Amino acid sequence: MIQTTENTIKQNATVARLLHHMASGYKYLGNQERFRAIAYEIAARTVNNLQADISAYAEDKKALDQLNGIGSSIAEKIIEYLKTGKVKKYEELKQQIPEELLDMMDITGFGPALVKVLHEQLGINTRAELLKAIDEGRLEGIKGFGNKKIENIKRGLHLFEEAQSRLLLWDALLAGNKILQAIRQFPEVRKAELAGSVRRGRETVGDIDIIVMATLKDQKKLADKIQKLPGIVRILAGGDTKVSLLLQNQTQVDVRIVTENAYGAALLYFTGSKEHNVRLRIIAREKGWKLNEYGLFDLKTDKYLAGKTEEEMYRYIGLQFIPPELREDKGEIDLAAKNKLPVLVTLKDIKGDMHLHSKWSDGEEEIEALARYVMKTFPQYEYLVVTDHSPSERISHGLEPDDFIRQFREIDQVNKKIGRDFIKKGVEVDILADGQLDLPDDLLEKFDWVVASIHSGLAQDNTQRLLKACEHPAVNCIGHPGGRLVGTRDAYPVNWRQLIDKAAATGTALEINAQPGRMDLQDDLVKMAIDKGVQLVIDTDAHAKMHFDLMQLGVTIARRGWCKKEDVLNTISWREVTALRNKKIKTKRKH
Secondary structure, X not given: OOOOOHHHHHHHHHHHHHHHHHHHHHHHHOHHHHHHHHHHHXXXXXXXXXXXXXXXXXXXXXXXXXXXXXXXXXXXHHHHHHHHOOOHHHHHHHHHOOHHHHHHOOOOOOOHHHHHHHHHHHOOOOHHHHHHHHHOOOOOOOOOOOHHHHHHHHHHHHHHHHHXXXXXXXXXXXXXXXXXXXXXXXXXXXEEEEEHHHHHOOOEEOEEEEEEEOOHHHHHHHHHHHOOOOOEEEEEEEOOOEEEEEEOOOOEEEEEEEOHHHHHHHHHHOOOOHHHHHHHHHHHHHOOEEEEOOEEXXXXXXXXXXXXXXXXXXXXXXXXXXXXXXXXXXXXXHHHHOOOOOOEOOHHHOOEEEEEOOOOOOOOOOHHHHHHHHHHHOOOOOEEEEEEEOOOOHHHOOOOHHHHHHHHHHHHHHHHHHOOOOEEEEEEEEEOOOOOEOOOHHHHOOOOEEEXXXXXXXXXXXXXXXXXXXXXXXXXXXXXXXXOEOOOEOOOOOOXXXXXXXXXXXXXXXXXXXXXXXXXXXXXXXXHHHHOOOOEEEXXXXXXXXXXXXXXXXXXXXXXXXXXXXXXXXXOOHHHHHHHHHHHHHHHHHO
16 A cells, blocks of 8 residues: 555645646636646646655756646746745736635536636625525526526535535545554554444445444543544544544544444444344344344343354344445345355455556556556556557547557567566547547557547437447447546436446446546446446556555445456456457457
C-alpha cells in the first residue's frame, strides 16, 4: 500500500482545488478562454494524483514543469501559492466571478452558461440564494428556464447536498482504518473491526462503526483513551461501552466496546442491514431463541447460547456464514439455509489490472516506473495493461495513431528490460456520438486489449452507442459503462437489459471501474450481468501509483454483486484472456 501522509493529501488537494477553480473561472469567461480552462483542469488533475507533496516543488520550477500537464506559466502560479498562500491571477478572477459561483459549476447540469445567467440576470451568487430563488418562483418565466430545466437544477442541487452529507466508501475506509489502527495499538484491545455500512461496502457512508473487544475491567480505561485520540474535534458521547467521536472531516465514528462473549454478536448486529437483521431475529425466534447485539439467548430461560464469533452465531441458527457484503436481505439468507452461497471473489484472486494510464496521456508515471512499482507492490500480478486515451480526449492528451505505434515500441523495450512480458498494449478508445470508435480498425486489431468508453454526450440515452461498440470485433470491454460520478453526475440513460444481453451475445466484458467517484458498474447491475453470463473486469483506471490500491474497492463492488472468481476476467492468466479475445474476433469475422 502507498504510504502517503495526510498532510501531503491535504496540501495537494488544496492546490488542485485552486487550479480547478481557476479552470472554472476561465470557463465562465467564455469560449475565448477555453484553452486556458483546459490547461488548468489538466494541471489540477495532475496535482490531485501526485504522490509526493506538492510543497517539495516550491524551490524547483524546472521539476514542476516536467510534471505531466503543468507548463511554465501554471508552475509559476503553483510556486507563488506555495510561497505566499495566494495567486494574484486567481484573486483577479475572483473580482470578476464570486468564488461560490465557481463551486456551483461543479454541480450536475450547472455549466458556465447557466451560472452566468443566474448571476447576471438574478444576482445569484450562492447555492443558498439559488434555493431561495427557486422557492420564490423567480426562475419561472426566464427565457430557457422551463419546468424541466428547473427540475434538473433542483435535482443537481439535491445530488450535491447529498454528496456533502455522506462519505464515499473509499474515503470512509481510509478514515475508518486510520482510527481503527490507532485503537488497535492500545494494550487493552483484544480485537477490533470496522462494522456498519463500511464493512458491507455501501458506496456512500453516513457514519463509521467500530466494534472493539476488551475485558470488563478494561472498558472504562479504553474508552478514556479512545476519546483522546488525535484528529478528533469533538466528543459527541462518552461512556464505558460506547464512544461517539466527530472527526475533522465532520464524520461521526461510533466505537462500541464489548466483552469476548458479545464480540461476534455486536459485529453481526452492527454490520447487517436492518432488513437482514430482522430476518435473522425472526429465524431465531422461530427456534425459541432471541438474537440481539449481546448474543443469542434461550427465549424462556435467557441462557446464553452463542455470541463470541459471527460464524458461531450463523451456524447455531442453521445458516452458512454470510459475507458482510451480502447482508442486504436480497436472497442471501435463503441460500445460506441451503448452504448454497457462492464463494465470492477476493483480492488475492486478481492477476492484473487492465485499465490504467501512463504519462503518454494523462497518467503521472512512465511505463517502466509503473511496471516496476506494480511488480514490487503486487507480486501476484501477472500482467498490466496500459490503456491510454485515443485522440478525441484532448483534455487527457489523447494519442494519435502514430503515437500508439511509438508506444508499442516502448512497451517492447520495457518488457525486455524487466525480463518478462508484463506490460500489455491496450487503449481506452472513445465511443463517438454515432457509435463509431475513435481509431481505425487496422490499428485496433494490433492492441492486446481494447476498452471502449463514452466521455461525451453524457446527458443523452447512450444505449445504441454502447450496443454498437459491443458489436465491434476489436472491443474487449466497455469502460465505466454508466458514466456516472457519484454525488455529482447521474449515470446517462441506458437500457441495461439490452446492453447486458448484447455483451453476453458478443463476448464483450463490462468493467467495474474502481475509481472512488465512479464505482461503475453498480452492484445491482453487476448481479444482473453475471446472471446473464457476462464477464466482468475489475479495473482501477489508475492515473497514479496510489490508485492501484483501489483494486480492493473494485473487489468489494464485485462481492456486493455476488461475483465469484470465475465471473471476473482478470482472475485468469493472460493466455486465457487472449484466447477469449481471439474467440470474439473469429466469431465476428464468420458473421
